[in-house]
Amino acid sequence: MPWIQLRLAANEETAEKYSDWLSACGAQAVTFIDAKDTPIYEPLPGDEVTYWSNTVVMGLYDASHDMEKVIAYLHSIHPDKQDMQYKLEQLEDKDWEREWMDNFHPMKFGERLWICPSWREVPEPDAVNVMLDPGLAFGTGTHPTTALCLTWLDGLDLKGKTVVDFGCGSGILSLAALKLGAERVIGIDIDPQALQASKANAERNGVADRLSLYLPADQPSLKADVVVANILAGPLKELSSIITSYVKSGGLLALSGILEEQGEALSQIYDQFCLMNPITVQEEWVRLDGTRR
Numbered sequence: 001m002p003w004i005q006l007r008l009a010a011n012e013e014t015a016e017k018y019s020d021w022l023s024a025c026g027a028q029a030v031t032f033i034d035a036k037d038t039p040i041y042e043p044l045p046g047d048e049v050t051y052w053s054n055t056v057v058m059g060l061y062d063a064s065h066d067m068e069k070v071i072a073y074l075h076s077i078h079p080d081k082q083d084m085q086y087k088l089e090q091l092e093d094k095d096w097e098r099e100w101m102d103n104f105h106p107m108k109f110g111e112r113l114w115i116c117p118s119w120r121e122v123p124e125p126d127a128v129n130v131m132l133d134p135g136l137a138f139g140t141g142t143h144p145t146t147a148l149c150l151t152w153l154d155g156l157d158l159k160g161k162t163v164v165d166f167g168c169g170s171g172i173l174s175l176a177a178l179k180l181g182a183e184r185v186i187g188i189d190i191d192p193q194a195l196q197a198s199k200a201n202a203e204r205n206g207v208a209d210r211l212s213l214y215l216p217a218d219q220p221s222l223k224a225d226v227v228v229a230n231i232l233a234g235p236l237k238e239l240s241s242i243i244t245s246y247v248k249s250g251g252l253l254a255l256s257g258i259l260e261e262q263g264e265a266l267s268q269i270y271d272q273f274c275l276m277n278p279i280t281v282q283e284e285w286v287r288l289d290g291t292r293r
């Protein structure tokens with residue numbers, strides 16, 4: 001399959017932030033190069049990385065990805081709006097996925113939950129293990145936005161609960177909820193590839209009979225005990241009344257995909273619908289959560 005690579009000029013201060021932006025816009029992999037073209041592959045969580053003063057952050061997208069939307073979003077948040085230096089290039093197929101797979105290891109979230117690449121050994125067989133192959137969808141657990149939601153889900157008692165996963169991507173949050181005891185999960189995504197990946201992962205984990213998947217146009221009306229939405233701040237703002245309409249009175253809501261500087265304003269919007277808790281921060285990202293009024 002051909003790929004599109006987006007190269008974005010950065011420096012040691014901005015490299016990590018831009019990498020987060022490219023991941024949040026659906027990059028399958030993000031790498032960094034210096035002027036001498038020496039790559040650093042996406043670091044594992046906790047790894048220290050030193051960036052060069054002239055860094056290029058490169059996001060790899062599949063050829064069908066809507067790059068106009070990505071560029072428009074980057075323009076809207078880039079500090080040098082008029083002078084954002086980027087380049088798009090078409091790449092021939094290479095073993096990109098192999099490189100990415102080598103960097104994906106089992107990760108623990110909260111007290112009980114492990115996300116394990118489906119091709120690796122499970123470190124704790126008695127823990128709550130989600131076996132995952134994200135395929136072309138977003139959601140491995142390596143990104144702070146996903147990690148914030150996984151930790152939140154791990155802290156809930158989900159036994160017998162109905163959960164909505166808005167923007168389900170690889171299905172990672174849906175599967176975590178089901179493995180943590182939820183009775184039923186409804187996953188919604190605008191990207192058909194995400195629904196395919198979620199279905200395949202649900203089958204891999206033996207929970208496909210408890211996961212229903214929908215495109216937004218087909219989404220059912222229902223009231224859930226728990227709703228989690230890891231999409232970007234823009235859609236979370238636009239969709240606030242739709243997303244909160246899924247949460248039953250007294251039910252719980254978590255929102256992610258939000259940069260730290262966007263957290264307070266978005267929390268105020270959701271405060272109309274929910275009693276919001278203090279904001280939780282991880283790296284430059286935040287999670288908002290609360291209880292439906």
Ligand SMILES: C[S@@+](CC[C@H](N)C(=O)[O-])C[C@H]1O[C@@H](n2cnc3c(N)ncnc32)[C@H](O)[C@@H]1O
Nearest residue numbers: 138139146167168169189190191194230231235
């Ligand atoms: C950041 S990923 C999150 C994936 C996964 N839930 C996770 O936590 O890693 C956001 C997902 O939301 C989907 N998405 C974006 N806008 C959406 C919308 N308006 N309605 C439903 N899904 C949306 C994207 O296609 C993408 O799969």
